[in-house]
Amino acid sequence: MAYTALYRKFRPISFKEMVGQEHITKTLKNQIIANRVGHAYLFSGGRGTGKTSAAKIMARAINCLNPTEDGEPCNECEICKAILEGSLTDVVEMDAASNNSVEDVRTIRDEVNFLPTVAKYRVYIIDEVHMLSTGAFNALLKTLEEPPEHVKFILATTEPQKLPATILSRCQRFDFKRITVEDIIKRLKIICNESNIKITDEAIQMIAVLAEGALRDGISILERCSQDTDHIIDEDTVRELVGIPKLKFIKELTQNIINKEPEKAIETTNKVISEGKDLDNFLWEVIKYIKDMLIYKTTKKLELYSKEDIEFIEKLSEKATKEQLLNLIYELSELANQMKVSTQKNIIFQAGIIRRKQ
Numbered sequence: 186m187a188y189t190a191l192y193r194k195f196r197p198i199s200f201k202e203m204v205g206q207e208h209i210t211k212t213l214k215n216q217i218i219a220n221r222v223g224h225a226y227l228f229s230g231g232r233g234t235g236k237t238s239a240a241k242i243m244a245r246a247i248n249c250l251n252p253t254e255d256g257e258p259c260n261e262c263e264i265c266k267a268i269l270e271g272s273l274t275d276v277v278e279m280d281a282a283s284n285n286s287v288e289d290v291r292t293i294r295d296e297v298n299f300l301p302t303v304a305k306y307r308v309y310i311i312d313e314v315h316m317l318s319t320g321a322f323n324a325l326l327k328t329l330e331e332p333p334e335h336v337k338f339i340l341a342t343t344e345p346q347k348l349p350a351t352i353l354s355r356c357q358r359f360d361f362k363r364i365t366v367e368d369i370i371k372r373l374k375i376i377c378n379e380s381n382i383k384i385t386d387e388a389i390q391m392i393a394v395l396a397e398g399a400l401r402d403g404i405s406i407l408e409r410c411s412q413d414t415d416h417i418i419d420e421d422t423v424r425e426l427v428g429i430p431k432l433k434f435i436k437e438l439t440q441n442i443i444n445k446e447p448e449k450a451i452e453t454t455n456k457v458i459s460e461g462k463d464l465d466n467f468l469w470e471v472i473k474y475i476k477d478m479l480i481y482k483t484t485k486k487l488e489l490y491s492k493e494d495i496e497f498i499e500k501l502s503e504k505a506t507k508e509q510l511l512n513l514i515y516e517l518s519e520l521a522n523q524m525k526v527s528t529q530k531n532i533i534f535q536a537g538i539i540r541r542k543q
Contacts, residue, residue: 192404195376197238198269199257200246204372204400205364206235212359213239214256217246223357225329225338227314229345230361233399239361240310240339244268244276247337248304264304275304282313287320294328297336307336314340315347322349329355363398366390372400373407382411384418387491391423430462435474436497438538442471442513443505447539454535464530465521472517478502479510 197203200210216222226243228236245258245265252258258265267273277296279289293309301307311317317325329338329352340356342348370393377384384407392410396403410418410426424431434457441450457467481487482502487495502510520537527533 190405191376191380191408192401195372195379195404197235198242198260200239200242201257203235203239203242205368206239206361209239209359209361213243213246217252217256218254222247222337224332224336225356226340227345227348227353227356227358228339228341228361229358230343231363231398232343233396233401233403234361234364235400236341236361237310237312239359240341241268241276243339244306244308244310244337247306248275248308267303273304275301275306276308276310278310278312280312281316281321285317285321287318287324290317290321290324294324297328297333301335305335308339309336310339310341312341313343314352315342315344322352326351326355364396364400365398366393369393369396369400369403373403376404376407380411382407382418383416384410385420387420388418388423391420395423395427428463428466429470430457430460430467432494434467435470436494438467438471439474439478440501442538443501450538451535454538458531464534465524468517468521468524468534472514472521475510475514475517478505479507479514482507482510 200214203210226240228239230236242258245260245268246252246256248264248268249258250262250264260266260269264273268276271278277293279293297307297309299307326349332338338356340352345353345358370389373389373392376382377389388410389407392403392406395406406423406427407418410422413422413426416422421431423429434453437453438450438457441447441453454464458464477487477490478498478501481495481498487498490498505513517537520534523537524530524533
C-alpha cells in the first residue's frame with residue numbers, strides 16, 4: 186500500500202474538522218443551508234491555513250446527495266466519494282502556478298457551457314490564482330462575472346493584493362487567519378495519538394511555534410521528526426532536524442553580547458559553525474531570544490520556556506534596560522540583512538559581533 190503523507194491523511198473532510206477558521210465555515214454552512222451559494226468565491230490567506238481544504242469541502246457540500254442539516258457533506262454518497270478520490274470530472278482543480286496562460290483559461294471558458302455530467306454543479310477550484318497572466322485574467326473576467334447557473338468558481342491565493350480589482354469585485358472574499366499556536370498544538374496531539382507518535386509536550390509546542398500559523402507546515406515538521414528517530418521526539422530532535430542551534434548556544438551568545446565579551450562570543454560562534462549550523466538561522470534565533478527577554482522584562486510573562494530558562498532570562502535581563510534590548514534587536518537585525526547579501530557570512534557575522542556598539 187502506498188504511503189500517504191500525514192498532512193494528506195489528516196486533511197479535514199468536513200467544515201467542523203477545519204482548525205481555526207470558524208468565522209468562515211459558519212458563514213459557508215449558513216449559505217449552503219439557505220441555498221444562497223454565490224457563483225464565485227475568493228479564499229485568501231497564508232499557506233497551510235485551510236484554503237484548498239475548504240474549497241474541496243465546499244465542492245462536496247453543494248453537490249452532496251445527502252447533505253446534513255447543518256450544511257456538511259455526508260462524505261458517503263457516490264458524488265462525495267468521487268470528489269474525495271479526485272475522479273469526478275465535474276470538479277476541476279487547477280494550479281495557476283503551472284497553468285497560467287490564456288489558453289488554460291479559455292479551456293475553462295469553453296467548458297462552462299456544458300452541463301455537469303453527474304453532479305448538480307460544475308466547480309472550478311483555481312489555486313494560487315494570483316499567478317495567472319494578465320491575458321488569462323482578462324479571459325476569466327467575463328466568465329467569472331456571469332457564469333451559467335450550474336457553474337461555481339472558488340479561487341485561492343496567498344497574495345490577494347496581486348489580483349486585479351475587476352476580479353476581486355466579482356468574488357465573495359473570505360480571509361483565512363493564521364492558526365494559533367494553541368489550535369496547532371491540539372491538532373498535532375490528535376495526530377500523534379492516532380498515528381502512535383511518541384513526543385514530548387515541549388517538542389509539540391516548539392513545532393507549533395515553528396509552523397508560524399500554518400498547520401500544514403507543523404504537520405510536515407512532525408512527520409519529518411517521526412521518520413528521523415525511533416525514540417521519543419523531544420526538543421533537541423526538532424532543533425536538530427530544522428537546523429536550529431541548541432538553546433545553550435543561543436543563551437551563551439546572548440549572554441556574551443550583553444556582558445560585552447566579544448572573545449567569548451567568537452568562541453560560541455565557532456562552536457555553532459563546527460556543528461554545521463546555518464549562521465543566518467542562528468542569528469535570527471538570538472534576535473528572537475532577545476525579543477523574548479524584552480517581553481519578559483515588560484510583562485513578566487513568557488511562554489514556551491521551562492522554569493529554569495525563565496529564571497536565566499530574568500537574571501540576564503536585569504543587566505540591560507529595555508532601551509538597550511531594543512537597540513540590540515535593531516542592530517542585530519541590520520547585521521542579519523547584511524549577511525543575506527554576503528558570500529562570506531562567517532566573516533560578516535563575527536565582525537558584526539565584535540564591532541557592535543557597546
